Every structure is written in structure tokens, then in C-alpha cells.
Amino acid sequence: MERLYESQRLAIWYFWTAIALFGAQxxxxxLAAYQFINPDFLYGTLNFMTNRxxxxxxxxxxxxxxxxxxxxWFLPLETQREIVGIKLxxxxxxxxxxxxxxVVLVFLIKQFGKGDFFTLWFITExxxxxxxxxxxxxxxxAVALIVAYNVVATVLASRRLTGIxxxxxxxxxxxxxxxxxxxxxxxxxxxxQFWWWWVVxxxxxxxxxxxxxxxxxxxxxxxxxxxxxxxxAWLYIEVMLVFGTGILxxxxxxxxxxxxxxWLGIGGFFSSLEPLPLVAMVIHAVYDxxxxxxxxxxxxxxxxxxxxxxxxxxxxxxxxxxxxxxQINLFSHGTQLAAAHGHLAFFGAYVAANLAIFYYxxxxxxxxxxxxxxxxxxRIAYIGLIIGMFxxxxxxxxxxxxxxxxxxxxxxxxxxxxxxxxxxxWMEHAYRWRFFFGLIFALSYMALLYDLLTAGKRVEQVKxxxxxx
Amino acid sequence: xxxxWLEVVVATLFISIVVSxxxxxxxxxxxxxxxxxxxxxxxxxxxxxxxxLTVDTSRQISMGSxxxxxxxxxxxxxxxxxxxxxxxxxxxxxxxxxxxxxVWSEEEAEKLVTKGKLVIQSRNCMxxxxxxxxxxxxxxxxxxxxxxxKWEKQLMPMTGAKTREEAMRAFLMNPDKYPTWVRRMxxxxxxxxxxMAVVAYLKWMSTIDTNGFPxxxxxxxxxx
Numbered sequence: 248m249e250r251l252y253e254s255q256r257l258a259i260w261y262f263w264t265a266i267a268l269f270g271a272q273x274x275x276x277x278l279a280a281y282q283f284i285n286p287d288f289l290y291g292t293l294n295f296m297t298n299r300x301x302x303x304x305x306x307x308x309x310x311x312x313x314x315x316x317x318x319x320w321f322l323p324l325e326t327q328r329e330i331v332g333i334k335l336x337x338x339x340x341x342x343x344x345x346x347x348x349x350v351v352l353v354f355l356i357k358q359f360g361k362g363d364f365f366t367l368w369f370i371t372e373x374x375x376x377x378x379x380x381x382x383x384x385x386x387x388x389a390v391a392l393i394v395a396y397n398v399v400a401t402v403l404a405s406r407r408l409t410g411i412x413x414x415x416x417x418x419x420x421x422x423x424x425x426x427x428x429x430x431x432x433x434x435x436x437x438x439x440q441f442w443w444w445w446v447v448x449x450x451x452x453x454x455x456x457x458x459x460x461x462x463x464x465x466x467x468x469x470x471x472x473x474x475x476x477x478x479x480a481w482l483y484i485e486v487m488l489v490f491g492t493g494i495l496x497x498x499x500x501x502x503x504x505x506x507x508x509x510w511l512g513i514g515g516f517f518s519s520l521e522p523l524p525l526v527a528m529v530i531h532a533v534y535d536x537x538x539x540x541x542x543x544x545x546x547x548x549x550x551x552x553x554x555x556x557x558x559x560x561x562x563x564x565x566x567x568x569x570x571x572x573x574q575i576n577l578f579s580h581g582t583q584l585a586a587a588h589g590h591l592a593f594f595g596a597y598v599a600a601n602l603a604i605f606y607y608x609x610x611x612x613x614x615x616x617x618x619x620x621x622x623x624x625x626r627i628a629y630i631g632l633i634i635g636m637f638x639x640x641x642x643x644x645x646x647x648x649x650x651x652x653x654x655x656x657x658x659x660x661x662x663x664x665x666x667x668x669x670x671x672x673w674m675e676h677a678y679r680w681r682f683f684f685g686l687i688f689a690l691s692y693m694a695l696l697y698d699l700l701t702a703g704k705r706v707e708q709v710k711x712x713x714x715x716x
Numbered sequence: 717x718x719x720x721w722l723e724v725v726v727a728t729l730f731i732s733i734v735v736s737x738x739x740x741x742x743x744x745x746x747x748x749x750x751x752x753x754x755x756x757x758x759x760x761x762x763x764x765x766x767x768x769l770t771v772d773t774s775r776q777i778s779m780g781s782x783x784x785x786x787x788x789x790x791x792x793x794x795x796x797x798x799x800x801x802x803x804x805x806x807x808x809x810x811x812x813x814x815x816x817x818x819v820w821s822e823e824e825a826e827k828l829v830t831k832g833k834l835v836i837q838s839r840n841c842m843x844x845x846x847x848x849x850x851x852x853x854x855x856x857x858x859x860x861x862x863x864x865x866k867w868e869k870q871l872m873p874m875t876g877a878k879t880r881e882e883a884m885r886a887f888l889m890n891p892d893k894y895p896t897w898v899r900r901m902x903x904x905x906x907x908x909x910x911x912m913a914v915v916a917y918l919k920w921m922s923t924i925d926t927n928g929f930p931x932x933x934x935x936x937x938x939x940x
Contacts, residue, residue: 283854286899291892294902295854296843362835362910373837375851410748432837434830437777437784437924440850441770476748483751490759491732494766495724503859503929504848505784507776511927512721513769577931581849581857650853660930662866665856666897 251612252323254330254397259612260340261316262605266699268309268347269598273689275301280685283678297358300371300378301351306593307376308347313601314458315394318415320608321465322398325412326405332397339393346386350379367432374439376447377429384430391423410479414486415461422454437505444500451593452521452563453493459600460485460528463552466607467531470548471539481531488524496521502573503580511573518571522564525556532556544618545610547625547702551603554633558595566591566640578655583677584647591640594632605699613703622705624698631691638684646677719772728765732758779826783925787825790815790919795938796863804928810938815916816881825916831909832917839904847921849929855901859929862915862922863936870896884918885911 279298282288286295322330330336353370360366367373368381379387398419402412429446433439464478498514532553543549566588570579579585610620650668658664668674736754743750780786793810812819820828836842842851845858867880874894877883887894888911891901906914 279854290900291902294844296840296852296902299852299854300840300843359840359904360838361907362831362838362913364834366838367834371838371840373840373842375842378840378843410752432834434787434826434833435777435779435784436833436847436921438774438779439833440848441773441777480746480748480751483748483755487751487755487758490755491762494759494762495728497766500850501773503926504850505777505924505926506773507719507783508927509719509721509724509769510773513724516721516725577929580929581846581851581853583853586853655930655932657932659932659934660857660860661933662856662861662864662896669897669899 252329253333254319254323254336255608257333257336257340258316258318258320259608261312261319262601262608264340264344265309265312265316265601266605266696268305268312270692270696271351272302272305272309273685273692275299275305277682277685277689280678280682284682293355294358297354301354303376304350304354304378310455310593310597310601312343313597313604314455314462315390316608317462317465317601317604318394318398320604321462321469322401324469325409325465326401326407328401328405330397331400331404332393335393336397339390342386343390346383346390350383353380354378364432374429374443377443381430384426388423388426391419391426395419395423409475411461411464411475411482414457414482418454418457418461422450422458425449425454440504441501441506444497448497448500449494452496453490455597456489456493456524456563457486459555459596460489462604463528463555463600466548466552466604467535470543470545470552470607471535473535481527485524485527488520488527492517492520492523499571499573499576502576515571515573519568521571522560522568525560525564529556529560544614545607545620547620547629547698548603548607548610550625550629551599551606554629555595555599555603558591558599558633558636560595562588562591562593562595562640566644579647579651582647582650582655583643583674584651587640587643587647590643591636594636602695606702609699609702620703622698622702624694625702628691628695628698631694632688635684635686635688635691638687639681642677642680642684646674646681649673649677719769724765724769728761732761735761785809785920785923786822787829787916787920788820788822789923790825790829790916791819793938794862794919794922795936796860796922796933797935797937802928805931805933805935806925806928807923808936808938809923815919816885816912817879820916825920828913828916829920831913832915832920835906835910835914836917839906844901848924848926854899857930858918858921859924859926860922860933862919863933865934866896881912881915881919884915888914 275298278289278293279295279302282295282298319336357370360370370380371378372380399416402408402416425445428442460482464482467473468475468478495513496518498510499518501510501514536549536553541549570576570584614620649671653671654660654664654668658667736757739757740750740753777784789809791812791814793813795808795810796805797808799806841847844852844855846853847858849857849859867883871883871887871894872880875883875886877886885908889906889908890903892903
């Protein structure tokens with residue numbers, strides 16, 4: 248076990264907080280999923296809207312925390328020095344955690360406010376994904392700026408700018424700059440949603456993808472010893488493809504919000520190319536894993552990296568492509584099909600990436616040199632989480648097709664058409680199956696949590712490692 | 717200026733590839749440096765195009781434009797009709813009928829619509845409903861909620877209201893009293909003013925030209 252940089256200790260704090268919030272995300276997701284089956288459950292006390300809001304916001308925040316953790320872990324290794332503003336970094340961590348805690352408490356206790364600016368500043372902004380009150384938004388930007396400062400200052404101090412660091416700096420600037428696009432009020436909902444997608448789409452389908460590309464590049468270098476030249480070449484190709492398709496792929500959110508019709512063509516074309524970088528990532532992962540015959544000192548990290556490549560391709564690529572063309576999207580937009588795509592895309596692209604990095608970190612901090620990290624529990628969690636997710640996605644896909652066909656294509660998108668579709672057995676059953684697989688997912692999370700807490704500490708693992716040698 | 721989507725697609729791809737190749741000439745295609753140039757150029761071309769399109773779009777979607785009418789449109793009769801030329805459903809405006817028994821001045825209408833948006837955000841409507849198709853999928857889409865036949869068929873008799881806007885106001889203030897299905901909207905404690913503002917907002921929103929979304933919605937004719 249190597250001596251850790253302070254920055255790496257901070258990374259571990261970020262990861263544990265992220266994993267705890269992952270649990271919160273699942274809890275509120277299960278509550279919301281159950282309300283689809285039994286709408287009277289907690290009606291009036293903890294309404295669907297609150298559970299759903301906490302489900303999504305917990306996800307955004309924990310993934311972001313995981314990414315920040317990943318940056319703080321690999322940055323000192325890359326620059327070969329302690330990061331510059333470590334005290335500031337720790338301060339930002341506590342500010343972040345306290346902010347999140349206050350926001351969650353307000354969401355749970357207060358839930359909504361009067362229709363005025365006080366509510367927007369201190370209770371909720373009430374725009375899906377951007378619900379955090381504005382004071383918290385400013386807090387998130389401040390934390391983000393501290394991370395960016397630490398990256399830039401450390402790189403400057405080390406006088407060593409690698410290709411990966413260059414991409415990271417440009418990407419962080421874009422990531423934090425874009426968040427500002429979501430921090431204003433306008434009565435014009437078309438203008439509102441136009442800029443709102445700059446935060447949501449350009450984050451998730453562009454800057455987050457590149458950030459994960461950077462983190463997975465570092466992971467493969469350290470885990471498998473993939474040469475830097477290959478990693479950097481692939482990273483540039485990925486940046487070219489992600490930004491090349493993702494920036495104007497934004498157009499697929501501009502079909503129906505009141506924007507001019509040219510977005511139908513531009514959005515349709517570029518977003519149908521969006522799977523390309525994901526295919527590139529799969530080729531990269533398969534190649535690297537093949538070279539090493541799937542053998543490494545840290546099997547869970549490698550397997551999660553593998554799941555990341557494939558999950559990203561299926562979730563973001565295939566499920567996204569399914570309804571990205573305007574001719575299909577006209578009917579499927581705003582149906583459970585979008586929920587199916589969202590679930591698989593976030594799990595594949597970002598949850599798997601975070602878990603891969605966290606396992607890698609645990610391997611580095613808990614397992615003695617020369618031993619391998621392996622065991623049975625991580626496998627149970629791995630398989631359980633994947634089956635749980637695919638089950639939820641399959642159910643939601645069925646529900647989405649039924650809704651598209653009945654509510655949109657046949658009955659004409661009215662209030663009554665919506666109810667008719669939701670009452671159809673194809674949708675009702677799908678919601679039950681989704682809840683069932685959600686339970687499997689939550690149980691697998693328990694196994695994951697147990698494994699993360701004990702990995703490398705259990706006696707049988709050490710024994711197995713000895714046998715393997 | 718009218719922007720053609722095909723021209724934009726071809727131009728951005730062409731410029732990205734040609735400029736990248738010119739700047740990367742002499743480098744082997746397996747070198748990271750080759751792809752670094754391609755990445756920088758492609759990202760820049762796409763970002764610049766997005767900025768230019770944003771300028772054009774912002775002009776076309778400002779309040780009071782053809783696609784997004786000004787708030788005083790809440791005084792007019794609103795329809796949703798099939799446009800054979802565009803082969804899509806488009807909003808239609810009819811004669812002046814007022815809202816809640818009066819005609820609102822431009823300034824009053826703007827205040828009301830702004831209030832409506834604040835109420836919609838403060839009550840987190842988007843975490844159950846979709847607006848313009850975006851939001852959660854636990855409750856119906858509200859893009860054309862003002863035009864929904866259910867107000868007249870079910871909610872007006874239920875609430876005893878004489879007009880659509882009164883039925884909407886009554887429902888919004890006490891949704892738990894007027895259930896339409898097993899999934900009921902919770903009572904979000906809207907005051908009378910807030911409920912009126914939301915009704916005005918929904919009426920205004922139904923006049924936005926959404927390129928035919930939602931498709932197949934029942935046609936609503938207006939008297940000229």
C-alpha cells in the first residue's frame with residue numbers, strides 16, 4: 248500500500264458520501280415506483296413529486312461527487328505532487344455536504360412554497376433536474392470553481408500539462424460555465440427550456456461524457472497499464488466524437504418546445520450520430536481487457552469499467568437512438584420510453600464509472616501489494632445491479648411503447664387518453680415489474696455496500712488471493 | 717433569415733473535416749496530435765454553430781414573436797387546427813373573448829402570466845406533469861391543457877362552474893375534491909390569485925407553436 252496524498256484522502260470522503268447518496272436515490276426511487284402501483288401510498292404527506300425530485304437530485308449530486316472524488320484521486324498521480332488548495336478543497340467538501348443536507352431537509356419538510364421569488368431562492372426552483380433553490384445553485388458553482396481552481400493551480404505548479412489534463416481543464420470550464428445557464432427566471436417557457444437544456448443536455452451528453460472519458464482513461468492506465476499514447480489518442484477521438492455530435496445533438500430537445508423547425512433536422516442528424524463515441528469506447532474497453540485476458544489485481548474495478556463501456560453504448564446509444572428521430576419522437580416524447588432510456592444511460596455511463604473508480608481506490612488502499620482483490624460478494628452485487636437495472640429498463644420500455652401507441656398515436660394525447668393508456672394492462676403490469684426489479688436493484692445495493700465496506704478486509708479474500716498466486 | 721437544416725449539417729461537417737485535415741497535415745493519423753487537432757476544430761465549429769443558431773432562435777422565440785405570442789393572447793379564443801401545408805397541428809387565434817369575464821391589458825396579462833410561471837415552479841408541477849413534453853410522466857402533459865375536452869365533459873359538471881376557466885380554477889384550488897382517476901393531484905394550497913394565474917399561463921402556453929406536438933390532439937376550431 249502506497250502513501251496517500253491528502254487529495255486522495257479527500258477523494259475517499261467524496262466517494263463514501265456519494266455511495267450514501269446513491270442509497271438515498273434508491274430509497275426515493277422505490278417510493279416513487281411504488282406510488283405508480285398504489286397512488287394512495289403517502290398521498291398528501293410525501294407526494295410523488297417530492298420523491299421523484301429527491302430521486303433525481305440525489306443522483307445528479309452523487310454522480311458529481313463521485314466525479315470530483317475521481318479527479319482528486321488521480322490528479323496528484325498525474326501531476327506527481329500534492330494538489331495546491333487542499334484546505335480549500337476540504338472546506339468545499341463540507342460546504343457541499345451541508346448544502347445538500349439543508350436542501351434535502353427543506354425538500355422533505357417544506358416541499359413547496361408560494362408563487363414568488365422567495366420560493367425560487369430558498370425552497371425550490373421547480374424546474375426538473377434544476378430544482379435546488381438558487382442559493383444552493385450558487386453554492387454548487389462555488390464548489391465547482393474550487394475544484395477547477397485546484398486542477399488548474401496544481402497543473403501550473405507541477406509544470407506538467409499532459410493531454411489528459413488539457414482535456415480535463417477545458418471540460419471543467421465548460422461544465423461549470425454551463426451551470427450558469429440554468430440560474431435565471433423567465434415567464435417565457437420556450438426561452439426557459441431552451442437554456443435549461445444547455446445545463447441538462449450539454450452537461451450529461453457532452454461534458455459529463457468527456458469527464459468520464461478522462462477518468463476511465465486514467466483508470467485504464469493505472470489498472471491495466473495501458474500506454475499513455477493510446478489513452479490520449481482515444482481520448483481525443485472521443486472528445487471529437489462526443490462534442491462533434493453532442494453539441495448540435497442538443498437539437499433533439501428543441502423539436503417541440505416552440506423553437507424553429509430547423510432544429511428537427513439538425514437535432515435528428517447529429518443525435519443519431521451520438522452513439523458513435525460510445526462505440527469507440529466499447530472498442531477501447533474490449534481491446535484493453537482482451538490484451539490482459541480480463542486478468543488484473545482488481546477484478547471488480549475492471550468489470551465495472553467493462554460494464555461502463557457496454558452500459559453507455561446500450562443506455563445512451565441504443566435506447567437513445569430508438570426515439571431520437573423527430574418522426575418517432577413526436578409520439579414518444581414525454582413517455583416512459585424516455586424514462587427507460589434515462590435509467591439505463593445514467594447507470595451505464597456514470598454509475599458504473601463511479602463504482603469502477605471506487606473499487607480501484609479500495610484496492611489501492613486496502614489490499615496489500617501483490618494480492619488481488621476478488622471475491623464472491625462483489626459478483627453478487629455486480630450481477631444483481633445489472634439484472635435489476637435491465638429489468639427496470641425492459642419494463643419501462645414496454646410501458647413506453649404501450650403509452651406511445653395508445654395515448655399518443657391512437658387516442659390523441661388528451662387528459663383522458665393519458666388515463667386510458669396508464670390503465671391498460673401493458674402499462675399497469677410493466678409498473679409492477681419495474682418495482683420488482685427496483686427491489687432487486689436495492690437489495691443488490693445492500694450487497695454492494697457490504698462489499699465496499701469490507702472489501703480487502705475479509706479473511707477469505709486474502710486466502711483466495713494467496714491461492715491465486 | 718431562414719436557416720436550412722441540411723445546409724447547417726453539411727457546412728459544419730465540411731468545415732470540421734477540411735480545417736482539421738489542413739491543420740493536421742504532415743502528421744500520421746495514428747499520432748495523438750492528429751486527433752487533438754481534429755477534436756479542437758470539430759468542437760469549436762460545433763460550438764460556434766450552436767452560438768449562431770442560438771442568436772437566431774432567441775429572436776424567433778421571444779415573447780410576442782410569431783411562434784411564442786405575447787401574453788395578451790389570453791384574451792383571445794384559442795384553437796388547435798391541422799395545417800395542410802406544414803402537415804402538422806398548429807395553434808389558431810380567434811376573436812377576443814377575455815378571461816375570467818374581463819379583457820386584460822398587455823401589462824396586466826404579462827403580470828398574470830409571470831405569476832403563473834412562478835406558481836408552476838413553486839409547486840414543482842414538472843415533477844408529475846410534462847410541460848411541452850418535458851418533466852415527469854406521473855400525470856398528463858399540460859402543453860395543450862387549456863384545450864382539453866375533459867374540462868367541459870367532466871370538470872365543469874363536477875365543479876358546477878359555468879366557464880372553462882372557472883372549472884380550472886376550482887380544480888386547481890382543490891384537486892383532491894375532484895378526482896378524475898386513482899392517481900389524484902395533491903392539494904398544493906393554491907390561493908385564488910395563484911390558481912387564476914396558472915389558468916392564464918396554461919391558456920397562453922397552448923398558443924405556442926410546437927411544430928405539431930402533441931400530434932393527433934383533437935382539433936379545436938375558432939370563430940374568426
